[in-house]
Amino acid sequence: MMQAMKVMFLDESGDHNLSVIDPQYPLFVLAGVMADKDYAETAMTEKVRRFKLDVLGAEDVILHTADITRNRNGFERMKETDFRSRFYGRLNDLMRELDYKVAACVIRKQAHLSAYGLAALDPYMLSLDILVERFCFEMGDTAGMIIAEKRNPTLDHELDLAWLNLKVQGTRHVPAHDIERRIRGLVTRPKQDRIAGLEIADLVATPIGRYAMRKQIKEDFRIIEGKFQTNRQGSYEGAGLVILPKE
16 A cells, blocks of 8 residues: 655755865755655644744745844844744754654765766755655655756756656665656755745755764754664664765
């Protein structure tokens, strides 16, 4: 008997461009949030909407890490210490309560470039391969679809080509016919559509980047740790969290 259809939402942190490496954030992170499609479209969407209304006073605000940290686009009150504390407390409660799993790939750009030189794969495309594999592992016997954040026409076209290639070539661990049969499609949607799953994917990407850079661990990453896809031994490292190249 087929289970409920799954969905994976993709968002990123950092720049995938290997010719530009920011010494303050020399990583690329692609994060995937996996959930039952019906749940994502109903309960998850409603809980995110209610959070915005209760905490921010408006449901048309988009939960976007860059806006939250820069006090803009609906997050101007983050300048207030009491409000900021309340916001993060309620956000952590929301992230803990929602039912989803996380798979993420982190590319250490300088090490990747040093290891492979001109043959170095684009970090987004390499990460996409990893996350499609993890999604296939998570789906079991059911089917699914992928929703990625729309970026710009050039990058979206490259993503379309990468997706077509995955359906033709497969990945190291998942054959092409499996991907073709089980993943019904990859679509891009803009942030302005306020898709709850994409907003959650945005919120998990940066804490994962901080962890990979060995920065101070905060409560947001502790919550994500409990959401990571794990292997049979219960470990998320190398399973729900892949950091490349391996050290």
